[in-house]
Amino acid sequence: MQDITVIDKVSLDKVNIGDSVIKLDKASIIQTKLHKEDVKEIVQEGNNLVIKLNNGEQITIENYFVKDATGNTSDLVFEGTVCAFEQVVWENGAAGFKELTGLEELLPIVTGAGTGGVGPLPWVIGGIVAGGIGAAAGSSGGNGGAKKPAVLEAPKVEIENDKNNDGVLNKEEIGDATHINVIVTIPTGAVAGDTITVKDQNGKEYPHKLTQTDIDAGKVTVAVDIPAEGTDLKVTATIENAGGTSTESAPDRATVDTVPPTVSVTYDPSKGEFTVDFSDEPINPNTGKPFTPEEIKDLIISDPKNNLGPDTTVTVDPEDPTKFVVTPSPKDPSKDVTIEIPTGSYEDKGGNPGLEGATTDDVVPPSVKVEITPD
Known part of the structure; x- marks a missing residue:
């Protein structure tokens, strides 16, 4: 499943979406982490845009071809190879690509204050930062820049070594390992650079900064210390993004029992x-x-x-x-x-x-x- 960022062209509100169907209700910039080489075909189906990938996945963007009341349209952007981005352009019923140096090129223009001229929105910083448009440089007409993203939902944790999920870590399950692996399921909306932190029963924390590979996989494995024989291992996790830190996840537990009976x-x-x-x-x-x-x-x-x-x-x-x-x-x-x-x-x-x-x-x-x- 792909990680896609949708940016409102007017308010610059940004939403990260992990679904294969995206429904637009405003003219937006749809920023993917894909390259054009990943694409098998791009087709129009009514007002919808359908992206068919080489790996068999399909992404549908509903209302992509609908214009808003002021005539603004939505734009689809891929990762670039020469320039920072490549914009999908629709000509004669077929998709093509156009190089972009920054996403601000796709934003509406407004009448310049006191000049009668036109120019880019003054509160949009040129260039791009990971995950979307840069923060606002100031305010104009009540627009103070992009809003902070929402705090994410708590991740989910699972003790990987407890293979039969019986709440016991026996000799076979631990073997010669020096750590216990905890699988953390990444919540929807997370982006590269967010931090997953696993905490054990002693309060020790194991932070992990997410990469794009983690985001694409939807989960990450974090290694924690093996408790002493007979001790109850308890793990929880939180995720921190630009909006703040999530609530703590529900715990997973398992008791270390590796001594054979006699x-x-x-x-x-x-x-x-x-x-x-x-x-x-x-x-x-x-x-x-x-x-x-x-x-x-x-x-x-x-x-x-x-x-x-x-x-x-x-x-x-x-x-x-x-x-x-x-x-x-x-x-x-x-x-x-x-x-x-x-x-x-x-x-x-x-x-x-x-x-x-x-x-x-x-x-x-x-x-x-x-x-x-x-x-």
Whole structure:
């Protein structure tokens, strides 16, 4: 989407527009950031002017060919290569280009005070500044020059590293990065030279001056510091233009959680039970939900070397969802039983894969042989 500036020829009011359809209600100068080489075709459709670009985009300027009550017409201007600008001129039903040194050449002329002559409006500075006509040099007839642009709407922020938008930044999402990326959506009306400022939970500010490339993209990425483990990252943004600073955006948040969960497995021979104790409530990667006792059973008996039969039972501690009790039923009573929770077979709520935990024990009570010797 193109960034276009519309300047009222009489009041010099300036509006920045990011839409593909522009509706004029006054004779205006339409200043684009395009070059004529970007244009495939310019056509007239009734009172409208349609610009078809090489990249497939189309811009429609409604009422372009309508004259105002004093006969003023609108003018379309492109970026120049030799001179500062190139004006679109309409002759014999076709568009051509004319070189311009400054936009003031397109403004109406008025009767000179006390001379009866004519000349350019005295409060228009010659030349051009980025984004539109220069500020007024003085006042004449109540005209004090171009008005300040309006304060823009707040930008929008999104923590890019939080890829699943779950409010947690895990080890996989952060990786070896030294900063967190914040995507800031630029509000309509922003121009090159405006400043986006991102602020984190500590009040630290990260300013970024917008370029035309940023404006064309509609967004910009700002890198912020990674908070400490377990800390809540909170980011907001404002945009400052010539009219002032916007309100603060709605925040985006994510907690840094990069430490992998662990599990310990112990055996109590007095009870004949194993205890599988996770550091966090274990999440099944296949379902995205907490493990059930039946799923823990399937996990530990699926490996033949564990020597666990189908009559093995698993229960969860009613007061602690991180702790499971396993009562083994060995396939081969003459062999040891192993309880193994493999690495990556479970996750914490942040999506960090868990580390391995295992233990092996002889769960078969020893036998006692008694011999009776007759007297």
